[in-house]
Amino acid sequence: IPSVFLNVNNMYDWATVALIRAGGTFYFRGMWFGGAHGIITIDPSKLEYMLKTRFNNFPKGQHYRERFHDLLGNGIFNADDQMWKEQRRVATTEMHSSQFVEHSFLSMQVLVHEKLLKLMDDVVNSKNSVIDLQEVLLRFTFDNICTAALGVDPECLALDLPQIPFAKAFEEATELTLFRFMVPPFVWKPMKRFEMGYEKRLKESVQIVHEFAEKAVTERRNELVRLGGLNDRSDLLSRLMEYTDQNPEGQGTQKRFSNKFLVDFCISFILAGRDTSSVALAWFFWLVQKTPEVENKILKEMNEILGQRRQCSTIKEPADHDAIFTVEELKNMVYLQAALSESLRLYPAVPIDIKEVVEDDVFPDGTVMKKGGRVLYSMFSMARIESIWGQDCSEFRPERWIKDGVFASENQFKYPVFNGGPRLCVGKKFAYTQMKMVAAAILLRYEVKVVEGHNVVPKLTTTLYMQNGLLVTLKPRLLTSTV
Template sequence: MAKNLLFSATQWMHIHSSLWDVFLALWGLFVFRCIGERLTNKGPMLWPVLGILPTMFLNINDMYNFVTRALSRAGGTFHHKGVWMGGAYGIATADPSNVAYMLKTNFKNFPKGKYFRDRFRDLLGDGIFNADDELWREQRQVVKAEMHSSRFIEHSLQTMQDLLHQKLLKLTEKLVKSGDSFDLQEMLLRFTFDNICTAAFGVDPGCLALDFPEVPFARAFEKATELTLFRFLIPPFIWKPMKFFGIGYEKALKEAIGIVHDFAEKTVKSRRDEAWRHGSLRHQSDLLSRLIEIEYTGQGKKLQFPDKYFRDLCVNFILAGRDTTSVALAWFFWLVNSNPEVENKILCEINDILSLRDETRTENEIIFTMEELNKMVYLHAALSESLRLYPSVPIEMKEVAEDDVLPDGSIVKKGARVFYCIFAMGRMDSIWGENCLEFKPERWIRDGKFVTENQFKYAVFNAGPRLCLGKKFAYTQMKMVAASVLLRYSVNVVEGHDASPKMTTTLFMKNGLPVTLTPRVVNPNLA
């Protein structure tokens, strides 16, 4: 009896093992077949039920390069679909003709869309960067008029100069004397955060103080933007119940947004109270004050817009002004460190411009004027080239309002989500030539002048009707910081540092940018 039982158990184990081997073999053939089909169709693997999600998670640590390789292999465009229950589908593209069609030719058919707005609504509300149609058009018209006014341009330049010379350069001097390395990306984030708050709202959060203080609002804003990204990675049937019950990361997101909105609401209330007390805000030049002033005739008329309008405006502009230029500068300094010949050309250009000055000044007195910044053609080209390779916003998304056909023949159905990968576009030899991976500022210069590229193959500042209103502000800020720092210091990236992109809405460096600074000797005869 025992012998028979032993035999039966052994036989069962053998049969069970064989069945398992067969199952694994069949599964392997299935997976191989799926992969083979996807490679034949020139796109990432789409898994049964789960769609592209597993492929994304398998490449989460190198997402942008993965998408670039997939788009290159697919000839510029591939189809995608998400989790079966989520109903997500559409295409990803790096074809400039498709981008031009969506952002200009048939602009109305490719709005931000409900998918995007739903995920950002808690943070951005109905602000300009989360709005569509008439709501977006009205906000843009008002903001554009104020941002392009000579008064705001002069105010923003002054705030940049003050913050740069009174805080940033003093902080770098302190760090140089300590001899320690520090995270340049973090410092630049603090600078741009204080700068956008001061220029746009007349409030200095004090992030760039010499003791590097912890600012709850700034930290909460960073946390809110990162946690909002999870909503793009997790199906709505998961994150929406989490939000409803206030659990997990959704609970942390709600708390962070609460801190952000509280700061913005207090800022708006303070400015409105000031307007009521004085009957006007004519003495203020920040963007918020100018927009509130629009509601007055000088006789203290009742405000026309609700508090939420201005609160959303504040949060939207901080999102646009804090992350984008700071990470662009971080990548710029990293690239310059790797390309000393570019650094030398930038320094020669700066010194040539300074040599035209009538008066002699010491290093600490060298403050660049707008006219001098405009003459820095090579620096402008180097910053543009840096943004081509490392765009601050690496991927953008549009939603299809009605069935359509893109210029490359791709059919997109109503409700489809079209992702255009700006990061990948900068790495396509079909767009930028065989040397597309090289850092070459010269590609932007013809006969000594800067040449603007087609905005639809260089969608770093968006394009078409949604072209970034702060583009000039961003270039002025980046040129002023880059020229002022490089004139005084050689920026040395800590050896062995892995400068890989972080998977977030903005192209942060995953591990920051640890650097040391070596002071330069500035020739006073050139200044």
């Protein structure tokens, strides 16, 4: 335990070295995560056993649910068993519907080209061309996920970058909840009861988040009653209010979800979609600007796609710097997807995850787990293990994701950044579309360079933020020089 605190500012690298020395797995007991006991591992076979083979015996667990309950309630991100299965089924149905897919793509396009790029143009044209790209990307993904989930745009991307109470409260609530994992219950529970210290701030933040979501649900419910339907709306909240259960014969039954269910569901959806994509994009831009050969290959791929568009079009196309890529064009960006996947491998948005053991169990290699124990697995460390990824595991090499010119997915237990097994991320396709659209739009138009001397290091939180943000300069790109 003392070594944990001695290395708290270098936790991810320290854990990686410790796991390598231990052969990939070690037991822990004591103060970690409030007096827990269990194992920390990077073994893909253990992940498969836990996330798939014995899925029901390794849920998120009471330890996790209790700490996140104030913010997430019983939402899908904080649920297990039947409650999770029901929400998973509903989420899969609605998020994969053509109506939601089209709505989310079009609203994403509008947000990128009418707000994100305008903000960047404004920065380029100002005297100070330095921005914190991580903050801008967080604002973008927050607006985007709220539009997709609630049909409400919080306007975080306004040119003056205003402080939005809901967005600020959401960020504070997620960060403050982390303290509950770092101290034992006999510390944080009295603090909660008597509204002391960070627990008082957590309560205030959670209240703002819930009031915003409850207002959106109430207004949409009133709109449904007033209009008799929400056919003109395709956001997730509206679709859930008109959700129809299909029986095996194809007959539908209207299902009415409670306001509490809808609030919890949407808050979980926002949490899952806000931080992960923005943080992934921030690390992507940092890695790409450090690796010119990768950047040139991405630009070459985009220019080839634009060239094909010009050859096939019978009408005059806009200038390349004004290009808006279609769904199919984004799908054809194989190298860009490889670069994003490689960035996520090295810097997973969720660096460490945790499961709880329901009943005594034994992993295939003989590792014994006792009821109530916890299994922590480090995606950050897995990326740096030669036996998993080869001798070049620490290198940023998108080519490892391409075989015969086609993107080649990896085993989900070797690459669990989108979870694995029955909990495989239902929004994976949404996330890739969002990341590719943003990355392509920015790289096509700007040269992004990190400010000299800016220290980029990961922050010790539930999401792999950059501790000091990502300060960059933007310079309009001369497209002819990239072909």
